[in-house]
Amino acid sequence: MTKPNLQVALDNNTLESALADVKAVGDIVDIVEAGTILILQEGTKAVSSLRALYPEKTIIADTKCADAGGTVAKNMADAGADWMTCICAATIPTMKAANEKIDEIQVELYGNWTKEDAQGWLDAGITQAIYHQSRDALLSGVSWGEKDLNKVKMLVDMGFRVSVTGGLSVDKLALFEGVNVYTFIAGRAITQADDPAKAAQAFQDELHRLWGE
Amino acid sequence: MTKPNLQVALDNNTLESALADVKAVGDIVDIVEAGTILILQEGTKAVSSLRALYPEKTIIADTKCADAGGTVAKNMADAGADWMTCICAATIPTMKAANEKIDEIQVELYGNWTKEDAQGWLDAGITQAIYHQSRDALLSGVSWGEKDLNKVKMLVDMGFRVSVTGGLSVDKLALFEGVNVYTFIAGRAITQADDPAKAAQAFQDELHRLWGE
Numbered sequence: 001m002t003k004p005n006l007q008v009a010l011d012n013n014t015l016e017s018a019l020a021d022v023k024a025v026g027d028i029v030d031i032v033e034a035g036t037i038l039i040l041q042e043g044t045k046a047v048s049s050l051r052a053l054y055p056e057k058t059i060i061a062d063t064k065c066a067d068a069g070g071t072v073a074k075n076m077a078d079a080g081a082d083w084m085t086c087i088c089a090a091t092i093p094t095m096k097a098a099n100e101k102i103d104e105i106q107v108e109l110y111g112n113w114t115k116e117d118a119q120g121w122l123d124a125g126i127t128q129a130i131y132h133q134s135r136d137a138l139l140s141g142v143s144w145g146e147k148d149l150n151k152v153k154m155l156v157d158m159g160f161r162v163s164v165t166g167g168l169s170v171d172k173l174a175l176f177e178g179v180n181v182y183t184f185i186a187g188r189a190i191t192q193a194d195d196p197a198k199a200a201q202a203f204q205d206e207l208h209r210l211w212g213e
Numbered sequence: 214m215t216k217p218n219l220q221v222a223l224d225n226n227t228l229e230s231a232l233a234d235v236k237a238v239g240d241i242v243d244i245v246e247a248g249t250i251l252i253l254q255e256g257t258k259a260v261s262s263l264r265a266l267y268p269e270k271t272i273i274a275d276t277k278c279a280d281a282g283g284t285v286a287k288n289m290a291d292a293g294a295d296w297m298t299c300i301c302a303a304t305i306p307t308m309k310a311a312n313e314k315i316d317e318i319q320v321e322l323y324g325n326w327t328k329e330d331a332q333g334w335l336d337a338g339i340t341q342a343i344y345h346q347s348r349d350a351l352l353s354g355v356s357w358g359e360k361d362l363n364k365v366k367m368l369v370d371m372g373f374r375v376s377v378t379g380g381l382s383v384d385k386l387a388l389f390e391g392v393n394v395y396t397f398i399a400g401r402a403i404t405q406a407d408d409p410a411k412a413a414q415a416f417q418d419e420l421h422r423l424w425g426e
Contacts, residue, residue, distance in 0.1 A: 011281065013288060037284055040276055043256035063253055064279045066300050066323050067345070068224065071250055075226060087279050089302040089324035093353045110279050111302035112325045132280070140306045 011035030051080025069098030133166025224248030264293025282311030346379025
């Protein structure tokens with residue numbers, strides 16, 4: 001099995017604090033994400049700044065786009081994003097329009113979605129999905145379980161490259177052992193650690209241990 | 214029946230063009246919306262600029278928030294927004310967290326949602342919903358029909374104040390006659406008209422004609 005990617009999510013309230021956070025870990029992680037909070041605060045400047053700092057990394061704009069996919073995707077691609085997220089509630093035409101203007105679209109799974117929806121995304125040429133534990137749901141006490149693992153496995157079996165996120169820490173990665181996860185996304189578990197670079201490296205070491213090279 | 218509000222959606226790619234567009238119609242409409250495209254491009258500066266220009270108007274941040282509701286709502290409220298949108302796929306904890314940090318939340322209806330979901334939003338204290346025709350769906354040929362009207366009526370009957378948007382023009386307003394719509398949202402039908410002020414006034418005149426004072 002291939003080692004999953006490690007993605008750092010920058011969900012800062014200011015560009016300055018995002019820049020300070022990414023400086024410590026940008027060279028260790030595989031993918032850098034301009035988080036939704038950050039983009040809503042700072043606009044595409046968040047994306048273009050990360051692109052300038054990390055010309056060789058994969059940069060994701062976590063727009064959670066629900067409509068006007070073509071326009072939003074063009075804007076994010078122009079700012080330097082490789083990939084962009086669409087919310088699962090977006091229509092197929094929105095996802096298709098977005099997919100034409102940027103390298104890849106990732107479908108963010110929140111709330112109600114069905115296997116039939118997922119097949120529709122695949123049929124529309126969308127091959128990445130992001131399985132979440134919502135930050136607010138986590139705050140209200142929900143955590144990772146068998147139900148989540150089964151949904152992730154179903155998506156992998158359908159042919160999606162699946163990213164997993166929401167309250168992940170190094171010790172939770174073993175829950176996913178044997179599952180062909182494409183990317184693990186961590187935010188504050190890395191950026192708010194006492195030593196963020198050490199925390200990012202600990203994620204990478206555990207991914208190597210569990211999934212090999 | 215009360216005359217519905219008229220809301221202009223500013224879905225510009227730059228703050229400058231949004232400012233130029235709103236200058237002509239901001240005093241005619243009832244509600245000014247910083248559109249999703251604009252916020253993703255310019256960040257909260259879009260919201261704070263509209264607040265500065267129109268201190269007495271209702272300002273909406275169309276964030277289509279899917280997660281981290283408390284943080285996004287606080288940021289938008291700090292920038293001067295009265296109301297903010299959440300996507301229907303957001304969890305109830307996200308909507309509740311958002312609702313605590315800003316005057317009101319509006320649920321944006323895209324994709325799969327059920328009457329049971331809608332009751333859950335009401336039970337969580339969310340009393341505004343936005344019924345859409347997706348821009349991309351419209352581009353692919355879908356338009357307003359009986360199915361849409363029935364869903365709008367259902368939401369009104371449940372107790373929601375319902376905003377309606379997506380490809381609306383003055384001549385389409387009569388379709389909704391007799392329905393207690395709270396707000397009609399128009400974007401390019403106003404801002405891209407030959408005479409935007411005249412177009413906005415034509416919307417208002419038709420709303421008065423159909424719904425009275």
